[in-house]
Amino acid sequence: MLLERIYDNDLAQASYVIGCQATGEGVVVDARRDIGVYHDIAQANGLRIVAVAETHVHADYLSGTRELAAATGAGMYVSGEGGPDWLYAFEAEQLQDGQHIQVGNIVLTAVHTPGHTPEHLSFLVADGAFADEAGYLLSGDFVFCGDLGRPDLLDEAAGGSDTRFEGARQMYASLRDRFLTLPDHVQVFPAHGAGSACGKALGALPSTTVGYERRHAWWGPYLAAADEQGFIDELLEGQPDAPAYFGRMKRQNLAGPAIIGARGPLPRVGQGDLAAALAAGEATFVDTRDQGQVHAGTVDGALNLPADKGLATYGAWAIDPERSTSAVVLLADGPEAAQQMWDHLIRVGIDDVAGYTTTIEGLPQHKPQLVAPGDVAAFEKALLLDVRATGEHEAGNVPGSEQLHGGRVLWNLDRLPGEGTIVTYCQSGVRSSVVASTLRHEGYEVVELEGSYSAWAAEHAG
Structure with a gap:
């Protein structure tokens, strides 16, 4: 069995490729929208992607499930749990608790683990060529390394009212009845790492085990003492602020993100054309340098989204595609850098990128005060x-x-x-x-x- 983690440092998000090398079939879980990395892994390992699945309706990035399925012909698997408000609007296999995805000798079993969200699934993974029992858990935003998925995002970003209390109770029950019933040796692979706003104290390790979390995670003593209220109070205390764009991600992921399809290389925009587009309000200039360089002088009206400090995250702070009417033009060293920046932006639904320029010379400028x-x-x-x-x-x-x-x-x-x-x-x-x-x-x-x-x-x- 192949299990490969693909980690996006920008959004602190992990997706997974699991492959049966005996049959040459693979499944991708929690894919992002720039799907080239999955094609590369599949090709390098002689796999054909036959299934794409996701653990829940994501809030911090736009899902690549539909994008990857459209490119490969793979079947799509999403949660069918959580009630009518949490059913996906696009056509996909809706999994109930206990149902399976079979990929060659590998079996992924859906485990309904509500708490972070009502419909949340985790996936137990069994390598049938090696053992009948599951040895791995893709925990999504349920259990992280040293922490748990926050249950208040529906209040923070999706227009809910006091849903965090029920979410916290569901999280307690999911830990007690699902997670802690698993053997200690089961390896846990979460969907986020340190820096994600989907929890308050996520560890930076790529994986953990059921046994390690049982013994050392902050929530262990509350479960051992059956102290549900103490657990709820601690879980809800001090959760980080959620960016407003999380609400858009929830809506678009439920409806089904738009499929971009094959993207050609971004063109280099001439300074004269760019100056005219900026003057007409038809372009938004994104200065991707650090703030020190920007403070020395930047383009009038430019957005400062540092390329090496979280372009997707800050892009989603500064650009609302639901109301923006102008295309983005990026400051980049060249076509490869520009393409990588575009990859980051489409992860949060900023698709309308018209091109790039390598210099701010010849454009109207100002020096921030x-x-x-x-x-x-x-x-x-x-x-x-x-x-x-x-x-x-x-x-x-x-x-x-x-x-x-x-x-x-x-x-x-x-x-x-x-x-x-x-x-x-x-x-x-x-x-x-x-x-x-x-x-x-x-x-x-x-x-x-x-x-x-x-x-x-x-x-x-x-």
Whole structure:
């Protein structure tokens, strides 16, 4: 049996290719939309992808299930659990608890594990050529290394009301009745790692075991003592802020993400054509450099989405494809880099990328304004905006600031002043630059706190 993990550091997301080498058949679980990696793995291992499955309706990225199935002819398998509100709208095999996916000698058994979401499935994997019993669990967003999937996303991002309490109760029952009934030796492969907003303290390890989590995970003592309320309180305490785009991901994944099909190489856009498109509002320029370079000068109205710091994540903060009317043009070193950036953007549904340019020369430019930490208190402003998470703000902040998570700003413009200057900051300046550029693109006057909170705190230490 082949089991290969494909990890996206940008979104802290894992998908899996499982193959039966005896029959040359494979299944992909929790695929992303840029599907070339799965073709490459299949070709390298002599596999034909015959099935594509997903553990649940994802919130943090757009599923590649339909994309991969359309390209390979594979059958699609999704959850049929969770009630009518959680049934997928596109045609696929809807799995109930205990049903199987057979791929050569390999059997994936659906296990309904609600808690993170009502319809959530995990997959027990048995290698029939080696043993009859399952030795592996693809746990999706149910059990992570050292943590659990958060049960509050339906409240945070999908318009639910107090669903987190029922979700937490379901998580407790899923652990008690499903996970802890498995043998200790079963290896657990989750769908996310450290940095994901789908939990609050995910470990960075790629896998764990049932036995290790039973003995060492924070939730173990609560289950051992049958302390359901203590478990619920701890699980719900301190969950990170969810970006607003999670709601769009839920809606699109339930409906079925659009199939892109084969994508040709991105064209290089001439500076004259690009300048005209920017002037006409027909293009959105994305400056992919770090904030230090951007602060030295960037294109008027550009979005700063650093290519090496989470392009998909920050892209989804700054661009709402459901209301945007202009195509993206990327600043890239060349066609290969541009194509890789496009791969990241389509993972969150930002498909309309018109091309790239290698320079900002010849385009209208400005230099973003900064305010020094020592001057920010006296600086004339309408709002001092902390774009970090709630927990970061509560741990320490610049006096007089208001907190609004950077991934929610574009969807909460009514909370911002209609006139005057907004001063933004985060921890180090990366998120602040993303949000500041987003607000400038929307027509706001924005100044950034130089060095952000780290610089301010260092200046005011002691």
